[in-house]
Each structure stands twice: as structure tokens, then as C-alpha cells.
Amino acid sequence: MDGSIRPAAQKDRAAIKGILIRTRAFRPAEIKCALEVFDAGTLDRDSGYNVFVFIGDNAPLGYVCYGPTPLTEGTFDIYWIAVDPRFQHQGIGWRLLMWAEEAIAAAGGRLIILQTSSQSAYEAPRRLYRRSGYILEGTIANYYSPGDDMLIYTKSLQP
Amino acid sequence: MDGSIRPAAQKDRAAIKGILIRTRAFRPAEIKCALEVFDAGTLDRDSGYNVFVFIGDNAPLGYVCYGPTPLTEGTFDIYWIAVDPRFQHQGIGWRLLMWAEEAIAAAGGRLIILQTSSQSAYEAPRRLYRRSGYILEGTIANYYSPGDDMLIYTKSLQP
Numbered sequence: 001m002d003g004s005i006r007p008a009a010q011k012d013r014a015a016i017k018g019i020l021i022r023t024r025a026f027r028p029a030e031i032k033c034a035l036e037v038f039d040a041g042t043l044d045r046d047s048g049y050n051v052f053v054f055i056g057d058n059a060p061l062g063y064v065c066y067g068p069t070p071l072t073e074g075t076f077d078i079y080w081i082a083v084d085p086r087f088q089h090q091g092i093g094w095r096l097l098m099w100a101e102e103a104i105a106a107a108g109g110r111l112i113i114l115q116t117s118s119q120s121a122y123e124a125p126r127r128l129y130r131r132s133g134y135i136l137e138g139t140i141a142n143y144y145s146p147g148d149d150m151l152i153y154t155k156s157l158q159p
Numbered sequence: 160m161d162g163s164i165r166p167a168a169q170k171d172r173a174a175i176k177g178i179l180i181r182t183r184a185f186r187p188a189e190i191k192c193a194l195e196v197f198d199a200g201t202l203d204r205d206s207g208y209n210v211f212v213f214i215g216d217n218a219p220l221g222y223v224c225y226g227p228t229p230l231t232e233g234t235f236d237i238y239w240i241a242v243d244p245r246f247q248h249q250g251i252g253w254r255l256l257m258w259a260e261e262a263i264a265a266a267g268g269r270l271i272i273l274q275t276s277s278q279s280a281y282e283a284p285r286r287l288y289r290r291s292g293y294i295l296e297g298t299i300a301n302y303y304s305p306g307d308d309m310l311i312y313t314k315s316l317q318p
Contacts, residue, residue: 030230071189073304111301138297140313142270145232154299 001090003056005099008042008063012053015060019084025121026082034080037065049079052099054092061087064096066104066112074110081125093128101132105157112157118149129153160249162215164258167201167222171212174219178243184280185241193239196224208238211258213251220246223255225263225271233269240284252287260291264316271316277308288312 008016016038020031041049048067053060062083069075078100083092104112114129116122118139130136134153143150167175175197179190200208207226212219221242228234237259242251263271273288275281277298289295293312302309 027230033230069302071186071192072302075302110305113299113302137299138311140272140296140311142315143228143231143234143272146269152297152299156301 001056001061001087001092003054003061003092003095005052005054005095008038008051008053008060010039010042012060012063013038013042016053016063016082019060019062019082022085023082023121024085025119034065034082037079038063041065041067050100050103052096052103054083054096056087056092062092062096064100066100068107068109069113072111074108075113076104076107076109076111077113077115088124093125094132097128097132101155101157110157110159112155114153114155116151116153117144118151126151126153160215160220160246160251162213162220162251162254164211164213164254167197167210167212167219169198169201171219171222172197172201175212175222175241178219178221178241181244182241182280183244184278193224193241196238197222200224200226209259209262211255211262213242213255215246215251221251221255223259225259227266227268228272231270233267234272235263235266235268235270236272236274247283252284253291256287256291260314260316269316269318271314273312273314275310275312276303277310285310285312 020026020034037049038051040047041051049065050067051065054062065080066076066078069077081096134155137154138152140150179185179193196208199206200210208224209226210224213221224239225235225237228236240255293314296313297311299309
């Protein structure tokens with residue numbers, strides 16, 4: 001999929017909300033939280049949230065949000081990655097992930113944390129993380145709800 | 160140590176700040192974050208932060224802060240426990256932990272998460288958690304800084 005990545009803006013909000021809904025991977029409370037973070041990242045440059053969108057076909061087709069992990073030195077969280085299900089399996093998630101990694105490295109990051117769910121709806125992003133060198137470093141059983149574990153992936157960046 | 164536990168209030172703020180400083184376990188950014196959470200919990204009842212202080216000798220000697228983990232069903236975080244170093248090893252931390260566990264159970268919680276550091280300054284709380292039935296479920300190497308790991312303790316509450 002041809003396209004480019006640029007900083008997200010409020011004008012992208014409706015498109016991002018549509019993507020989050022169409023993935024069917026997020027519950028309403030998660031979508032609300034994702035949009036609050038999107039708003040913080042696009043309206044308040046001191047929020048610590050950095051949001052970038054992938055533009056293809058003249059529309060946002062996916063986005064990534066990352067930022068420094070509070071109370072750590074050089075650790076960053078990638079909080080959200082989502083790609084429009086109509087455009088998945090075309091490398092957009094991979095390009096967003098690479099973009100975030102390069103930006104984190106440029107900002108002096110040394111460790112990236114990705115938290116995700118064990119549910120089957122998240123198998124595609126889990127595969128992307130594994131292929132991109134992320135290690136499953138911890139599992140918290142029944143974290144999100146009974147039977148839904150939290151998986152913690154990490155990747156150390158080379159200095 | 161004789162004493163009682165009650166909801167924290169703004170009048171306790173200076174005492175809590177003094178305790179956080181005297182423990183020598185927290186960096187300035189951590190103390191600032193702890194006090195922001197203390198303020199949220201004592202000023203905004205919808206913050207999701209519940210803060211309780213242990214009162215002995217007519218003064219706060221320790222405190223605990225817990226709350227429901229966002230985007231989970233029935234999982235709670237115990238965010239902070241701190242005891243004045245002049246009154247440690249007298250069961251105050253244990254009483255605060257038991258208090259939080261009972262309150263979490265009463266609120267329908269089924270899983271408690273405690274995140275702490277691998278540094279030696281945190282050995283006393285780690286021992287308390289282990290003795291209280293917490294399991295070390297995950298370790299994220301170099302999370303806080305190079306050489307300073309994050310330990311994730313969990314405890315399942317019986318329904």
C-alpha cells in the first residue's frame with residue numbers, strides 16, 4: 001500500500017474513530033480511552049503522547065501512538081497501533097511500527113514496551129510484534145478479564 | 160504500632176510528602192507523581208484513586224493508594240504503599256495492604272496488581288508482598304533504568 005506517515009491532527013479524529021470501531025478489537029471503553037489519548041496527543045504537545053497517521057488513498061488508514069513511559073529513563077510505550085481492517089495485511093502496521101521505533105530511537109529510547117491482549121482478535125498484531133523482534137517478556141493471567149491475559153512485549157534498541 | 164486507618168485528606172499532604180522523602184526510595188519525579196495521585200484521590204472522588212492513611216501518634220505514619228485498573232474488568236492496582244522509615248517493621252505496611260485488599264474485594268475486585276522495582280531499597284515491600292500471598296508473575300528487565308527491573312506481583316482474590 002502506497003502512502004505516507006505524518007503527525008496526526010484533530011481533522012483525522014473521525015477517521016481514526018471509524019478505524020477503531022471497524023477493527024472490532026476494541027470495546028467502547030477502550031475506544032473512548034484511545035480517543036482521549038488521541039486528543040491529548042494532538043491538542044497538547046506536552047502530553048507525552050505522540051500520534052502519527054498513515055495516509056493512503058488521501059485518507060487515514062491507520063495510526064500509532066507512543067510516548068515516554070512515566071517514571072522511567074529511556075523506556076517508551078507504544079500505546080496503540082490500529083489499521084483499517086479494509087487495508088490490513090498490506091504492511092501499514094509494520095510501517096507505523098517502524099516509524100515509531102525510529103522516532104523512539106531518535107528520542108534516546110533504549111527499551112520499547114507493547115502491552116496487548118491474548119484474545120484471538122489480536123493475533124495479527126502479535127505476529128507483527130514477534131516478526132519485528134519483540135520478545136514476550138511477561139504474561140499477566142486474567143488481567144483484562146477472566147480468560148483474557150495481558151501480554152507484555154519488549155524490544156531493546158541498540159545504542 | 161497502635162493506630163487506625165482513615166481516608167486521606169489534603170491536610171495529610173505535607174506529612175505524606177515527608178514520608179515519601181524520608182524513605183529515600185523515591186526519586187523527585189516519583190514523589191511528584193505520587194503527590195499528583197494523592198491530590199487526585201483526595202480532591203476528586205471520581206479520579207479512581209483511593210487513598211487511605213494510617214494514623215498513629217496522632218500523625219500519618221503511612222498510606223496506601225489503590226484503584227480499578229483502567230480498561231479491565233475486576234482488576235485493581237495498588238499504586239503506592241509507603242511507611243515512615245521511623246515506624247517501619249511494626250506492621251503498618253501490612254495493615255495498609257490488608258485494608259486495601261479488603262476494600263478491593265468489597266468493590267468486586269478479583270485480581271490485584273502491584274508493580275515495584277528490583278532495587279534493594281524495595282526489598283522490605285517485596286518481602287511483605289510475598290508473605291501476603293503475592294506471586295511474582297512477571298519481570299521486565301531494565302524497565303525503570305538500565306539495571307533496574309520492574310517486578311509485577313499479582314494476587315487473585317477468592318470470590
